[in-house]
Amino acid sequence: MELTKHTTDIERRKAANVRTALVFASIAVVFFVGIIVAHAYGGPLVGVAVMGVAVLLFLAFAIGRNLRSK
Amino acid sequence: MSSVTHDHAPGYGHADDGHAHHPSGITRWLTTTNHKDIGTMYLWFSFTMFLVGGAMAMVIRAELFQPGLQIVNPEFFNSMTTLHGLIMVFGAIMPAAVGFANWQIPMMIGAPDMAFARMNNWSFWLLPPAAILLLTSLFVPGGAAAGGWTMYPPLTVQAGMGMDLTIFAVHILGASSIMGSINIITTILNLRAPGMTMMKLPLFCWAWLITAYLLIAVMPVLAGAVTMLLTDRHFGTTFFNAAGGGDPVLFQHVFWFFGHPEVYIIILPAFGIISQIIPAFSRKPLFGYASMVYALAAIAILSFIVWAHHMFTVGMPAAGLLFFMYATMLIAVPTGVKVFNWLATMWKGSITLESPMLFAIGFLFLFTLGGFTGLVLAITPVDIQLQDTYYVVAHFHYVMVAGSLFAFFGGVYFWIPKWTGTMYDERLGKIHFWSSMLAFNLTFFPMHFLGLAGMPRRIPDYAQQFADWNMLASIGAFWFGASQLLFLYIVLKCIMHKGEKAPAKPWEGADTLEWTLPSPAPYHTFETPPVIK
Numbered sequence: 001m002e003l004t005k006h007t008t009d010i011e012r013r014k015a016a017n018v019r020t021a022l023v024f025a026s027i028a029v030v031f032f033v034g035i036i037v038a039h040a041y042g043g044p045l046v047g048v049a050v051m052g053v054a055v056l057l058f059l060a061f062a063i064g065r066n067l068r069s070k
Numbered sequence: 071m072s073s074v075t076h077d078h079a080p081g082y083g084h085a086d087d088g089h090a091h092h093p094s095g096i097t098r099w100l101t102t103t104n105h106k107d108i109g110t111m112y113l114w115f116s117f118t119m120f121l122v123g124g125a126m127a128m129v130i131r132a133e134l135f136q137p138g139l140q141i142v143n144p145e146f147f148n149s150m151t152t153l154h155g156l157i158m159v160f161g162a163i164m165p166a167a168v169g170f171a172n173w174q175i176p177m178m179i180g181a182p183d184m185a186f187a188r189m190n191n192w193s194f195w196l197l198p199p200a201a202i203l204l205l206t207s208l209f210v211p212g213g214a215a216a217g218g219w220t221m222y223p224p225l226t227v228q229a230g231m232g233m234d235l236t237i238f239a240v241h242i243l244g245a246s247s248i249m250g251s252i253n254i255i256t257t258i259l260n261l262r263a264p265g266m267t268m269m270k271l272p273l274f275c276w277a278w279l280i281t282a283y284l285l286i287a288v289m290p291v292l293a294g295a296v297t298m299l300l301t302d303r304h305f306g307t308t309f310f311n312a313a314g315g316g317d318p319v320l321f322q323h324v325f326w327f328f329g330h331p332e333v334y335i336i337i338l339p340a341f342g343i344i345s346q347i348i349p350a351f352s353r354k355p356l357f358g359y360a361s362m363v364y365a366l367a368a369i370a371i372l373s374f375i376v377w378a379h380h381m382f383t384v385g386m387p388a389a390g391l392l393f394f395m396y397a398t399m400l401i402a403v404p405t406g407v408k409v410f411n412w413l414a415t416m417w418k419g420s421i422t423l424e425s426p427m428l429f430a431i432g433f434l435f436l437f438t439l440g441g442f443t444g445l446v447l448a449i450t451p452v453d454i455q456l457q458d459t460y461y462v463v464a465h466f467h468y469v470m471v472a473g474s475l476f477a478f479f480g481g482v483y484f485w486i487p488k489w490t491g492t493m494y495d496e497r498l499g500k501i502h503f504w505s506s507m508l509a510f511n512l513t514f515f516p517m518h519f520l521g522l523a524g525m526p527r528r529i530p531d532y533a534q535q536f537a538d539w540n541m542l543a544s545i546g547a548f549w550f551g552a553s554q555l556l557f558l559y560i561v562l563k564c565i566m567h568k569g570e571k572a573p574a575k576p577w578e579g580a581d582t583l584e585w586t587l588p589s590p591a592p593y594h595t596f597e598t599p600p601v602i603k
Contacts, residue, residue, distance in 0.1 A: 013260065017185045020256045028248050028290045035294035035324065039309055 023058075030054040092593060100195075103187035104593060105172045108194050110489075112169030113482075115197055117558070119161035122205070124551050126154040131513075131547035133530050134540050147530035148216035149232075153204060155219030156236065159336070160243045161201055163470065166478050167339035168193075168250050171278045173489065175254060177584035177591060178272045180263025180600045185256035193249040200242040207232035207239075218528060220325055223310035223318050227302050234303070237296045244293045251282035251289075263583070265602030269363070272582045273356060276363050277342025280370045284331045284338070287374075292328035295321060319384050326377035334373045336470060337437075338366060340477030341408060344430050346582065347484050348412050351427035352419025353579035358411040365404035365411075372401045382453045391450045398448035402441065409438055424577075425499030429480030432507050433473060440468025443518070458528075461521025467514045479506070479557065484580075487572030490564040491590030498560050505553040512546030 038047035129150045133141045184190045207214040212230020258279045298309040308314025310321045349356045378394040443465040516539035525536045572589040
């Protein structure tokens with residue numbers, strides 16, 4: 001019984017670590033791709049659009065997770 | 071953290087200390103996932119690169135000892151200034167900070183290791199190939215990159231194969247930094263011991279958490295900029311080529327959007343180390359803990375809106391010049407909060423002047439001087455006069471060497487008893503400090519005069535009127551370089567256990583979790599987390 005609880009705790013912690021890492025890795029990817037796309041396909045408008053869409057997606061992801069946990 | 075105490079959870083009490091089962095020899099270092107081993111490798115890599123970058127600085131100062139061309143040709147001189155900058159920033163200072171983070175963060179927050187131990191190993195082992203790429207670029211046709219560490223086009227678009235190697239090296243170093251940052255953020259956010267709330271975190275961990283956020287925001291931007299440089303060089307794009315509709319100034323904007331936060335990436339971990347040392351040797355809790363955390367965050371946020379002060383002379387609207395001038399000056403406010411809080415911590419403390427504290431006070435004095443010359447350079451009309459002169463070289467060496475490097479030396483002396491189990495030689499540590507302090511000022515203080523007199527940077531030759539100060543600066547540089555061999559000797563003595571055995575807590579005023587562990591810290595620590603009250 002104790003062992004199962006311990007294993008579940010470890011798995012839960014590992015899953016939390018992977019989620020945190022994925023969020024930050026995706027931010028890095030958005031910045032890397034965003035800066036190149038913004039300059040390849042136009043002026044500041046594309047840059048603002050890339051950033052805006054990224055922020056909205058992260059927001060939707062965060063709200064979705066929050067609602068699901070309730 | 072001074073008010074934090076901790077209980078040993080049932081079964082805790084370093085019963086796990088005997089679990090030091092690990093491979094030996096080279097396999098241990100190649101395959102290790104232990105944060106202490108990886109921290110050690112980062113610190114040794116960093117010191118090796120510090121010596122390599124330092125040797126390049128010696129070439130530069132030897133050439134500048136007298137006016138005229140004596141030792142190297144101008145192309146090689148330019149390669150030396152370029153590689154010296156890249157190696158010191160990406161190969162020496164940043165890995166040193168990550169080394170401290172690897173060693174200290176898990177022990178300070180009561181975690182058994184970093185969150186992603188295998189990725190940690192990979193983050194480190196990306197560094198040697200990047201260093202090899204940078205150094206072998208010296209031997210390819212056309213020589214190493216010679217356009218400065220800032221890699222401005224159009225010069226770098228036209229440069230030889232060495233530039234490609236540099237671009238790949240920057241990509242690899244960036245990937246390593248991003249992986250390291252993700253690891254540090256995840257570790258601090260998810261692996262803190264029960265009861266350690268965010269506002270109980272040691273300041274060093276706070277400083278690194280904010281640094282890691284900065285790294286994730288700006289390293290991809292640098293990677294994007296050099297990728298565009300690469301496609302301009304080989305794939306027919308014209309991001310930075312005016313003839314094809316691009317703009318060379320665009321690179322400067324993108325580069326400095328990375329480059330200015332990079333300054334804080336380099337200095338914030340140093341702030342964290344100083345915030346651990348000063349309370350320990352003043353035997354007082356850190357003054358204004360919360361304001362120190364907010365000041366760190368404010369500095370990080372402001373660092374994103376000041377980048378164009380590096381390029382006042384490229385031609386900007388007056389409103390832009392004013393905005394970037396005032397925004398830059400605004401950074402002095404949170405930085406001032408930190409400096410005054412450190413001073414207030416020392417005020418009426420029972421101060422003793424062991425080597426870590428000497429380096430911390432040296433840092434405080436010289437970093438403030440470097441910060442002050444930064445304020446001078448923030449004033450647009452003054453900057454237009456001083457742009458690309460030795461005044462700028464003096465300014466950033468006061469921030470990077472007397473700032474970061476002195477803090478790192480202080481950090482090594484502070485924690486080496488915990489790392490090796492042996493006390494360092496205090497007399498030699500003090501000699502190292504005074505020798506470094508005097509030599510550093512002899513090297514870089516005259517550069518203020520040279521810059522104000524109009525001597526441009528990145529040139530192998532100069533007019534006769536600059537000869538005296540240059541000669542002094544070169545003597546100081548060789549003295550400073552020799553002083554660091556003494557540091558190597560002191561560290562090696564500790565590693566070979568030639569010195570007094572270190573107690574678990576050698577510093578009376580130190581109160582973070584790592585000091586509850588025996589010295590040297592066991593291979594595995596906090597497998598059962600401590601409970602923080």
